[in-house]
Amino acid sequence: MAESELKSILENKDQIKVATACLGGCSGCHMSFLDNDEFIIELLKKVNLDASHMIVDHKEFSEVEIGVVEGTMTNEDNLEVAEDLREKAEILIAWGDCACMGGIHTMRNFGDKDQQIKECYVDKADDKSEIPNADSIPSLLEKAEPVNQFVEVDAYLPGCPPSADVIRYGFEEILNGRTPKAS
Numbered sequence: 001m002a003e004s005e006l007k008s009i010l011e012n013k014d015q016i017k018v019a020t021a022c023l024g025g026c027s028g029c030h031m032s033f034l035d036n037d038e039f040i041i042e043l044l045k046k047v048n049l050d051a052s053h054m055i056v057d058h059k060e061f062s063e064v065e066i067g068v069v070e071g072t073m074t075n076e077d078n079l080e081v082a083e084d085l086r087e088k089a090e091i092l093i094a095w096g097d098c099a100c101m102g103g104i105h106t107m108r109n110f111g112d113k114d115q116q117i118k119e120c121y122v123d124k125a126d127d128k129s130e131i132p133n134a135d136s137i138p139s140l141l142e143k144a145e146p147v148n149q150f151v152e153v154d155a156y157l158p159g160c161p162p163s164a165d166v167i168r169y170g171f172e173e174i175l176n177g178r179t180p181k182a183s
């Protein structure tokens with residue numbers, strides 16, 4: 001996204017609407033964001049946190065200026081969430097190595113997914129274990145991949161998780177109409 005386009009999205013707004021989502025991941029990026037302490041208080045003067053899995057279990061996003069995703073695309077539910085947020089967000093940011101590069105979740109790409117499901121649900125100590133029916137667990141995607149393999153991403157903040165300073169820098173740059181750059 002060109003910085004002139006970024007600036008035009010954000011100009012003349014009293015508060016910028018932001019929505020966040022966690023896909024296949026650990027929520028470590030959101031925990032790192034919370035390490036920003038006083039910056040969050042200042043940020044909330046400029047930002048309206050419209051939706052976040054850390055606050056409420058939302059089913060659908062509203063229109064927002066900034067969307068933030070963390071985690072790997074691992075299943076059909078992740079795909080629906082990412083597509084919905086991409087559609088509703090003017091700017092989409094990928095936080096963390098999982099969202100940016102696939103992360104550790106892509107290790108499953110080296111095995112047979114049906115065998116992995118069997119190992120997780122059946123081959124354990126409980127002799128009454130069985131694979132849940134298809135309605136109770138989301139279907140796995142053929143491969144676990146970073147977010148940009150499915151939807152367009154405008155900015156990346158890598159790290160596992162990205163440090164609080166990196167997340168702060170990313171927000172400051174975007175709110176000032178600049179795309180975050182690696183130093």
